[in-house]
Amino acid sequence: GSLLSKRCELCAANAYPHLTDPRACTACDDPLMLWSGSGTECDCPSGWTTVTHTNGLWGLGSSCVLSSARSSVLGAVDDSTASRVTYSAVLAATSASGSADSVTLDSATLAQLFVPSAAGCLVAVTTGRSDAATPGRSACQALANLCVLADYDPDSASCKAYRFIQTKASGSVNGQSEWKSHMAWLYHSDAPVALKGTDLDLPVAVGAQSGTATVLFVLNSYTLNGTWLGLTNLTTQLQLCAASTADSTHFLNVGSSYEENCALDIAVDLAALADPLGAGSPDGTPSSGGFAPPAAASYLFAKAAALRGAFHDLYLRDAAGELTPVPVRVLNHKGGVNVNGDTADTSLSTMTLPTAFTSVDLTVLDDVYTRRFFLIDALSGRRDGGNAGALPEVVRYARTMQLTLRVSESNRSQMLPPLLSVTYAEALVGSTDSSSSSTFTATTGTTAVSSTASMSVPASFAATYTMVLVTYWSALTILIVFAAVFVFVGWLYASLAWVRRNQRVILDAEFAVMALVHILGAYADIFFWLIVILCAYWFIFFKAQTTAFLMLPSEESMAHLQLMLIIALVGKAVQVLAMVWRQSHADVFLIDWETAHGTLLGKQGEPAEDAPVSIWRTIFVANELNELQAARLTKPALSLVLVLAFMVGGDFERFGTAVPNGSADKADPSKVPSHLLLRFAVSTFVWGVVLVGQALLLKLVYLPYVEDKVGQLVDLLAVANVSALILPEPLCGYYLHGRSVHAHADASMLDLNKQLRAEEDGLTSQRGLSPSSEVQTFEVHLTPALREVYDQNFLHAALAEAAQPVTANTAPRRRAGNGGGQMNVPLAGVSIERARRAGDGFRSNPERAVARYVEMNALLRDFVDGSLPGHEYQIREKSYLEKLLRLPPDMSYARDSLFLYDSSGSWTRTLLYGREYDLCILEVLVYTVTDMSLRSSLVSAVITYVVWLAVEKLRSTLGQNNLAKKTLIDDRFLI
Numbered sequence: 001g002s003l004l005s006k007r008c009e010l011c012a013a014n015a016y017p018h019l020t021d022p023r024a025c026t027a028c029d030d031p032l033m034l035w036s037g038s039g040t041e042c043d044c045p046s047g048w049t050t051v052t053h054t055n056g057l058w059g060l061g062s063s064c065v066l067s068s069a070r071s072s073v074l075g076a077v078d079d080s081t082a083s084r085v086t087y088s089a090v091l092a093a094t095s096a097s098g099s100a101d102s103v104t105l106d107s108a109t110l111a112q113l114f115v116p117s118a119a120g121c122l123v124a125v126t127t128g129r130s131d132a133a134t135p136g137r138s139a140c141q142a143l144a145n146l147c148v149l150a151d152y153d154p155d156s157a158s159c160k161a162y163r164f165i166q167t168k169a170s171g172s173v174n175g176q177s178e179w180k181s182h183m184a185w186l187y188h189s190d191a192p193v194a195l196k197g198t199d200l201d202l203p204v205a206v207g208a209q210s211g212t213a214t215v216l217f218v219l220n221s222y223t224l225n226g227t228w229l230g231l232t233n234l235t236t237q238l239q240l241c242a243a244s245t246a247d248s249t250h251f252l253n254v255g256s257s258y259e260e261n262c263a264l265d266i267a268v269d270l271a272a273l274a275d276p277l278g279a280g281s282p283d284g285t286p287s288s289g290g291f292a293p294p295a296a297a298s299y300l301f302a303k304a305a306a307l308r309g310a311f312h313d314l315y316l317r318d319a320a321g322e323l324t325p326v327p328v329r330v331l332n333h334k335g336g337v338n339v340n341g342d343t344a345d346t347s348l349s350t351m352t353l354p355t356a357f358t359s360v361d362l363t364v365l366d367d368v369y370t371r372r373f374f375l376i377d378a379l380s381g382r383r384d385g386g387n388a389g390a391l392p393e394v395v396r397y398a399r400t401m402q403l404t405l406r407v408s409e410s411n412r413s414q415m416l417p418p419l420l421s422v423t424y425a426e427a428l429v430g431s432t433d434s435s436s437s438s439t440f441t442a443t444t445g446t447t448a449v450s451s452t453a454s455m456s457v458p459a460s461f462a463a464t465y466t467m468v469l470v471t472y473w474s475a476l477t478i479l480i481v482f483a484a485v486f487v488f489v490g491w492l493y494a495s496l497a498w499v500r501r502n503q504r505v506i507l508d509a510e511f512a513v514m515a516l517v518h519i520l521g522a523y524a525d526i527f528f529w530l531i532v533i534l535c536a537y538w539f540i541f542f543k544a545q546t547t548a549f550l551m552l553p554s555e556e557s558m559a560h561l562q563l564m565l566i567i568a569l570v571g572k573a574v575q576v577l578a579m580v581w582r583q584s585h586a587d588v589f590l591i592d593w594e595t596a597h598g599t600l601l602g603k604q605g606e607p608a609e610d611a612p613v614s615i616w617r618t619i620f621v622a623n624e625l626n627e628l629q630a631a632r633l634t635k636p637a638l639s640l641v642l643v644l645a646f647m648v649g650g651d652f653e654r655f656g657t658a659v660p661n662g663s664a665d666k667a668d669p670s671k672v673p674s675h676l677l678l679r680f681a682v683s684t685f686v687w688g689v690v691l692v693g694q695a696l697l698l699k700l701v702y703l704p705y706v707e708d709k710v711g712q713l714v715d716l717l718a719v720a721n722v723s724a725l726i727l728p729e730p731l732c733g734y735y736l737h738g739r740s741v742h743a744h745a746d747a748s749m750l751d752l753n754k755q756l757r758a759e760e761d762g763l764t765s766q767r768g769l770s771p772s773s774e775v776q777t778f779e780v781h782l783t784p785a786l787r788e789v790y791d792q793n794f795l796h797a798a799l800a801e802a803a804q805p806v807t808a809n810t811a812p813r814r815r816a817g818n819g820g821g822q823m824n825v826p827l828a829g830v831s832i833e834r835a836r837r838a839g840d841g842f843r844s845n846p847e848r849a850v851a852r853y854v855e856m857n858a859l860l861r862d863f864v865d866g867s868l869p870g871h872e873y874q875i876r877e878k879s880y881l882e883k884l885l886r887l888p889p890d891m892s893y894a895r896d897s898l899f900l901y902d903s904s905g906s907w908t909r910t911l912l913y914g915r916e917y918d919l920c921i922l923e924v925l926v927y928t929v930t931d932m933s934l935r936s937s938l939v940s941a942v943i944t945y946v947v948w949l950a951v952e953k954l955r956s957t958l959g960q961n962n963l964a965k966k967t968l969i970d971d972r973f974l975i
Helices: 065-077 108-127 139-149 157-167 189-196 247-252 264-270 272-279 294-301 468-502 508-541 553-582 616-628 636-649 652-656 676-703 707-722 749-760 784-801 832-836 845-864 882-886 904-912 914-933 939-969
Strands: 014-017 023-029 048-052 062-066 084-088 103-105 174-180 214-224 228-231 258-265 309-317 323-325 327-331 372-374 394-407 414-427 438-442 446-452 456-467 587-592 723-731 732-736 778-780 873-876 899-901
Touching: 048 065, 062 065, 062 108, 065 108, 065 157, 103 108, 108 139, 108 157, 139 157, 139 309, 139 372, 174 587, 189 414, 247 258, 309 414, 327 372, 468 508, 508 553, 508 676, 508 914, 553 676, 553 723, 553 914, 587 616, 587 784, 587 845, 587 939, 616 707, 616 723, 616 939, 636 652, 636 676, 636 914, 636 939, 652 676, 676 914, 707 723, 707 732, 723 904, 732 904, 778 904, 784 845, 904 914, 914 939
Parallel strands: 327 414, 394 456, 873 899
Antiparallel strands: 014 023, 048 062, 084 103, 214 228, 214 309, 258 456, 309 323, 309 372, 394 414, 438 446, 587 723, 723 732, 732 778, 778 899
């Protein structure tokens, strides 16, 4: 029944009367403690030692530890540094000084938990039962968590205690030598074997085909004190900034890579952790023992960002429901690289990755593999002896998390053991940085705690699917060898062609330079197309797969491909620059066929002379040729606009994401990383469509029916009665026959119209050099004797005569600032090569140079007419092999020069117009290499356009200067 009156009862043995409320009892700090009978003093029973916690967490001032277990632990481990924590991955941005110095402090958390957890674990291991003082809790799990907080440092007291107690344990769990009975599994010494090992019992597929289309991971989680939080299926727990959406879990779909980068607000997590850090448990009840109370743990981990402060073991559930442990690799563990990019201590490197694994994905050797990790540590950074309600001075968190999932190459429908890679970073948020004065208030319930101002720190999560592609790498090696052979053959061909064009017998320094250009050009062409084929293979088979046939290699393993592409870019750039230089230093001579219209009677006593022939036709032809020097078939600006229209406007960039097409519609493009193989394949495809489409449209429509400026130049030459001899190399070049079929080209508009009409009506002979052909363009191969005549009578002589200042009486009118030239200068000491590379020598004495020009014009007219004694030439068609291979004829024993019909328009190779292939490949390489680094179509397009403008400007400037020098036409006429 009910009491008729109130009555007083004694408090429990481990409690004492509340000081102000006579109806309540206050529990002692530890369940084993007994009230002394006066005040608030509680004592541990006999055989137990009282461990005092100054300003202890969760309001705990002391706890009881079995004396014998404590003595055993302290006999094996020095506890003087048990609470010491060194944070070596401090983000410089969180320090007011801007430096990233390490921070060392004595942690109140470690000081409070170390001895109770180590002693309790020893009891559990040696007796086969849990410590009686902490029923239902695992002290060994707590000790393991402290070792995790110490970064698995074998010199730390917690890890030493863990290893010491391991030696006392008998038996192992699931055959794992590192997983002892009653203890946590921390070190995964079998990870290299597991990563290289057999396939898991997990058939996988892409999309809705047979097999598992999604993978299931399970988190086994514990609080800091070792309380088990149970098993939870992995969704977004590893993503510190992710919301619980379908997009955030897309990485669980087989083959769908995922990446998210964000700024994590540390203040939010500190607010969530405020109560368990300093204000007691949320329900107001005192906690017991040396560990966090269950109520506090329940409160903490029920948040939307569940399990953020817990310690986790990750498992993969296979088809049979069995859990396969996932190894964890801490990248900035000792032996790795720290968060600020510096090389860390390598003294702890003990384990080696298997070769088959390193060849695919992770190239860091000798790493330590573990099992347990955490997301946010806001507990160890609270200084020992500090204010009980203060927030930690340092917060440690998982800055990067990389989940690598691998599919077997031998059995492509099976999964291999995955790997989780973690990089930790620390942020200074408390009084350690004394120069910081800004504060914020973290509020939870009725608790308010001050700390530093709200700060954002970088965090990222990525999941990548890949394969162990041993067979692929072997095949690629063979392909590279074959490509190298083709490069060698291409180099031999280009060098042989150069030797034939230049009729070289002695291989000198110039040959060595050109050989380097040839091998770089051959490499660029062969390896560019090899990479295009490789990337197309990856794109087609990865995107089109319906079963788990092919997974992309990690981008880290693609460093060799990136290097090959960069070398191809350098090689093509060198080839284009050499081509521009060669074009811009070609010898150009405009042969004027016009004759005088009559004779001018001289003044009294002076003989009659021929009427002068106007130079304006030659100037007009030179001006048109100058305008065409940098002309292109395709338009780079239009090409880039169209590429951007496809890539950005048409969202073709999404095809470069690392997601099979069967899953692409389910993914958020902003969170799916692009892969360089796929992005390169998409970029080159778009470029190919744009360039080929432009070329076809121009060749089939625009040039035949609208305007063909390059082709019209040949017609212009015939109308102007001017031929052009263009020699990019001393003995080889092109002749454009422009001799008019009419008596005079220097005619009135009416006469010119009549001439054109007569040609249209077929009333004139053909324009070709040969009476039976209309071909006006020829590939010419001159004899050394004819070249010597050209040099001695024009280039060489004109330079020599301009080498010295002229006398006052003979000084010609010239532009201010030009040097003069003395007449009758001997030719001795002036080489042919120097003449060919003449600077402003022609202009320095224009009258003398023009006189030489007139003589040379007459000489070349005689040569073309076949009336130059000792310098005959032959005209013939190119042989089939010469057309197919573009191989110059062998002129070693030729006595006559050779004119080969050039009906295909090869003469345009003296212009950028005729080198469209090389320029297009250069543009594609610049774009793709830039995009590979920056992953920005817009920036890549801008850089590509700037490169083209530089090439165009260089060709235009050098070409105009060269044309002015070689044709003796002042560059002021070249507008």
